[in-house]
Amino acid sequence: xxxxxxxxxxxxxxxxxxxxxxxxxxxxxxxxxxxxxxxxxxxxxxxxxxxxxxxxxxxxxxxxxxxxxxxxxxxxxxxxxxxxxxxxxxxxxxxxxxxxxxxxxxxxxxxxxxxxxxxxxxxxxxxxxxxxxxxxxxxxxxxxxxxxxxxxxxxxxxxxxxxxxxxxxxxxxxxxxxxxxxxxxxxxxxxxxxxxxxxxxxxxxxxxxxxxxxxxxxxxxxxxxxxxxxxxxxxxxxxxxxxxxxxxxxxxxxxxxxxxxxxxxxxxxxxxxxxxxxxxxxxxxxxxxxxxxxxxxxxxxxxxxxxxxxxxxxxx
Numbered sequence: 036x037x038x039x040x041x042x043x044x045x046x047x048x049x050x051x052x053x054x055x056x057x058x059x060x061x062x063x064x065x066x067x068x069x070x071x072x073x074x075x076x077x078x079x080x081x082x083x084x085x086x087x088x089x090x091x092x093x094x095x096x097x098x099x100x101x102x103x104x105x106x107x108x109x110x111x112x113x114x115x116x117x118x119x120x121x122x123x124x125x126x127x128x129x130x131x132x133x134x135x136x137x138x139x140x141x142x143x144x145x146x147x148x149x150x151x152x153x154x155x156x157x158x159x160x161x162x163x164x165x166x167x168x169x170x171x172x173x174x175x176x177x178x179x180x181x182x183x184x185x186x187x188x189x190x191x192x193x194x195x196x197x198x199x200x201x202x203x204x205x206x207x208x209x210x211x212x213x214x215x216x217x218x219x220x221x222x223x224x225x226x227x228x229x230x231x232x233x234x235x236x237x238x239x240x241x242x243x244x245x246x247x248x249x250x251x252x253x254x255x256x257x258x259x260x261x262x263x264x265x266x267x268x269x270x271x272x273x274x275x276x277x278x279x280x281x282x283x284x285x286x287x288x289x290x291x292x293x294x295x296x297x298x299x300x301x302x303x304x305x306x307x308x309x310x311x312x313x314x315x316x317x318x319x320x321x322x323x324x325x326x327x328x329x330x331x332x333x334x335x336x337x338x339x340x341x342x343x344x345x346x347x348x349x350x351x
Contacts, residue, residue, distance in 0.1 A: 037310075048108055051108070057085055072307060079111040086134050110139065111130045115146050120174065123177035124184070128186070138186055142178060148163070148337060149163065149166075149174070150164060159340070162339075179207075189213065190211065214236050214239070217332050219244070220264070276312045330348070
């Protein structure tokens, strides 16, 4: 499998198992299926609400003795209610306790937006913290402190636009090592990809298959399906692959890691077999023409009277 290499030589497998939307009672089994079938990269987050079950699964796997902690790459993310500088490390320690780990391989600031402590999703303006109350640079400096303490080997961000990355880079001497964002043929984010390459920031692609299992409240009316796209299906047929495998391979060929989510054993195994799919230049040109700047994860769940999701992505 291809890997992304960090400056210190650490290698992150290009395909990982995503755990967003993986329900309790299912996610632990999915993690064990993935690892037992060759996955070495698991993507987690505190807000997913399932890290304790993932921790149980990891503990059981390590007890079997075939897989060691150092064989795996584990990512997690800081939720928006712990952005104040004094809250970052305590939040990370809770994640480590839930995951039953001594350290993470990668810890990310989940979103460039801050809530008051204890707020999962804000319902009103006053549940947000302003940038003056919780400056991103202070959150970032606490992330760097967590790395110095050995609680995580690498630190980065998630859902950061080019303008937000530029601002953070101007304020710090240690730039993010990773940016995890929505990336797929309908949202190719070429400007962001080039900016990150220029500044040696690695990229992880989430919702690479179109996140069709999102709750209905998060879906737009008649939103386009990546898995049913005619071009993707034709390319899949050409290579005796599935549409999902084509989408995963496309992300890997762009030099990003990709974290498709599934709790279905057959699909989990199928996704990893994307490493055997080879797309040619003709395929890549056809996929490049699918870009329409369409987001599945719009950020509308952060909308209150005084806050709009466009402010998060800097799209408008």
